[in-house]
Amino acid sequence: MANSKRAITAEDFTNLEVYSDPQFNPEGNKYAFVSTTVNDKDDYDSQLFVQDLNTNEAKQWTFGNEKNSNPRFSPDGKSVVFQSNRSGVPQLWLLHTDGGEAKQVTTFKNGAVSPEWSKDGRYIIFTASLDKDDDVKSQKEQSKEERQKEREEKNKQPLVVTSLRYKSDAKGFHDDKKSQIIVYDVENETFTQLTTADTHHGYQDISPDSSTVLFAGNLSEDAEYELTNDLYTVNIATKEVTKLTNGKGTYHSASYSPSGEKIAFFGHEQTHAGATLNELYILDVKTGERTCLSSDWDFQLGDIMIGDTRLGASTTGPVWSKAEDKLFFIGTDYGATGLYQVNLQGDLEVLYKNDNHVFGFSYDGNSESFVIGVSTPTNPCNFYLLDSNSNLTRLTNANAAFLEEVEVIEPETLTYQAEDGWEIQGWLLRPYGFEEGKKYPFVLEIHGGPHAMYGQSFFHEMQLLAAKGYVVLYTNPRGSHGYGQEFVDACRADYGGSDYTDLMSGVDYVLENYSFIDADRLGVTGGSYGGFMTNWIVGHTNRFKAAVTQRSISNWLSFYGVSDIGYFFTKWELGQNLLEDTTKLWDFSPLKYAENVETPLLILHGEQDYRCPIEQGEQLFVALKHLKKEVEFVRFPGASHELSRSGKPEMRIERLNHICRWFEQYL
Incomplete structure (x- = not known):
């Protein structure tokens, strides 16, 4: 039967609207959100x-080829800062929520x-990137021409590197600027810099009495050698900084209770390195006593779902109830x-879970209701109201016209047994125009991480391969999140072992x-870890006709x-680093x-990928080409590790x- x-x-991903960051107004009768689309200039626009x-x-409150985000209502509901x-x-x-033009609040040289x-x-309260001697009271925004000239001058200079962490995939090569927390006095229109340490500060929350700001960071002298992240407070009047956590873990997503007597936060003490599940803690502000609410749970806190159409951040918790007796996440x-x-005794309850992807929420204490953002395998995103009666x-009705026009295929959930009897979850997509009795080519997709999760979310790439006539299988082998601590930890020091046989x-x-x-x-x-596994697979079996x-x-060895x-990830994931065991690496x-x-192998790599740098692809290409294997190498100029998710649309x-x-050529 012909498809309608x-x-x-x-x-088609350029035709999608992607929603994020729902935020209730104080009255609870409205909410703001962000919609991101692709414009005709090969870039993304975000509107409020x-x-x-x-x-x-x-x-719609904002317009134009711009990125507008982070809308936050003032406590009286009369203004939105963004x-x-x-x-x-x-x-x-x-x-102003009753209309009019937006007023610019900051003119910081490096933005706010x-x-x-x-x-x-x-x-x-906001964050700004500042040099050590910058004065927040005299910040002046550069013109486009001034920024261009500064970039050109910088590109003429050699880069002097003295730090271990001198680059990142998110920002490229680092400079000496650090993220500092700034307070803007709305009535007096003045700025005060709260933090000054030579490290990055991540704003978390402000106390209900507006006296103290909560932030995350590492103020240790050995910060660049440590993988910990502590919680601190800074007093707005005195600028006195107090450390709240023990220096043994990584803590984040912290918020004050409505009374200011408690702080809730996520974190862990790296008992399983990068595979450690988050815990939910409560800290008593007066006594400093810390309680773990999640010690009996065995699932990951936060949103670890992988997709290729999730743009923009959203709240994932923990968020306090108005009565201060519950937390939501x-x-x-x-x-x-x-x-x-x-509740504060650790009794867990599911408010909403329905085999889909809840990517963010906002809570209204007046009505005890939520706006939740949901993606499904056949619908990129929508917002829903979850009231106090569930x-x-x-x-x-986002992307309604697109979904009326385009066939989106519902995946079939499946579970199979690994060689050692462990259960592995996966999903299978039948090809577009599927007909009984016909035979179809097949593609196995492998996610990155490895500590991440495929699941019940919209994934354009999977749908595209099904549209091209392939049966698509995507699974969560051991090492994936979603199945408990033992499962997510099980691939460490065993890359290419049971994770490989799980896939086979x-x-x-x-x-x-x-x-x-x-x-x-x-x-x-597959990409990243999925790219490693693709490389591993073609070196260990010839059952695939294209990769x-x-x-x-x-x-x-070079990745380190x-x-x-690299300098910590090889130790975390493989058990050794370059200086300890070259044979094992x-x-x-x-x-x-x-x-x-x-197997004929296509290598795809971004030129500006600092997570898995392009030399990894170069080495593999040269080796295979030297051996006269069937291989091709495609390099993407300007692309980082995030190419497939947020890279330039073109x-x-x-x-x-x-x-x-x-795949068309070889399958």
Whole structure:
């Protein structure tokens, strides 16, 4: 039977609206949110909308080719502060809720981000990137021409490196500027710098009496050698800094209770290095006593779902109830995320979980209701009202025209047994226009991380491969989040071991149980850790007829020194670093097995990837080409490790087209 809707295309992600960051107003009768789209200039626009919950009318508040985000209502509900790059770099702007033009609040040279109000409306607290001697009282924004000239002058100078952490995939090469916390006095229109230490400070919250700001950071002299992140307070009047946590872990997402007597936060003490599950803690402000509410739980707190159409940050908790007797947060469990609540005795309750992806929420204490953001495998995003009686009402109808026009395929959830009997969860997409009795080529997708999770969320790339006529399988092998501490830790020091056989068991399972898969036309692809695993697979089996490795790791020996995380990640994940056991690192390196590769391999890599630098792709390409193997190398100019998720739209389309071309050629 002919499809009434067309197949999805590589370009179709540019037709999507992506929602994020719902924020109730103080009255609880409206909420603001951010909508991100692709513009005609090969970039992203983010606009602010406000929806009235009584009339359901949504109004767009910002316009133009700009990135507007982080809307926060003032406590009296009369103003919204937000972040916008309309003047050239992100600055803070104020907008009256009854209309009118936005007023620019900051003119900081390097921008100002992440605004929040004090509870009394007296202050706006934000973060700015500052040099050591910068004066916040005399900050002047540069013109476009001044910024361009400064960049050109900087590019003429050599980069002098003295820090271990001198680059990152998010920011490129670092300079001496640090994120500092600034307070803006709304009535007097003055700025005060609260933090000055030579480290980055992450604003968390302000106390209800507006006297103290809570922040995260590492103020130790050995900070660059430590992987810890503590919580601190700074007194606004005296600027006295107090350390709240023990220096043994990493803590974040902290918030004061309504009375200011307690602080709730996520964190852990790295008992399983980067695979450690978050805990939920409460700190008594007066006594300093810390209580863990989550010690009996075995799932990840926060949103760990992977997707390629999630743009913009959203609140994931913990958030206090108005009565201060509960906390609300998003949790990640068994291929889905949900909204949870816990009382102060640790009794856990699921408020909403329905085999989909809850990506953010806002809580209204007046009505005890929530606005939650939800993505499903067949719908990129919408907002819903979850009331105090657990009734769910859809508020938005995002991407309605797109979904009416395009066929989006519902995945089939499956569970299979690994070689050692562990259960592995996965999903299978049938191809567009599926017909019984026909045989179809197959693609295995492998996620990165490895401590992340595929699941019940919209994924454009998966839908595209199904639209091109492939059966698509994506699974969560051991090492993935969503299945408890033992499971997520199980791939450490065993890369290419049971994680590899988990994936092969999945392929075996679907070949046994789905007769429409052509066993002679199997493909495999993945990015980052998934790229490592793709490289590993083609060096250890010839069952796949085509492979595409993306932003991958091929040589752990060089990765140690070239990746922004290499110096600690190799130890965390493989048990050794370059200075301890070169033999072990080489045994874990796919490059060692290049002679075994018979599968035609396409290597995709971003030129500005500092997480898995492009030399990893270069080494693999040269080795395979030298061995006269079937290999091709595609380099994406200006692209970082985030190419597939938030890279330049034109480059994202090129990437998808190359993947489809390779599989079409060999499958």
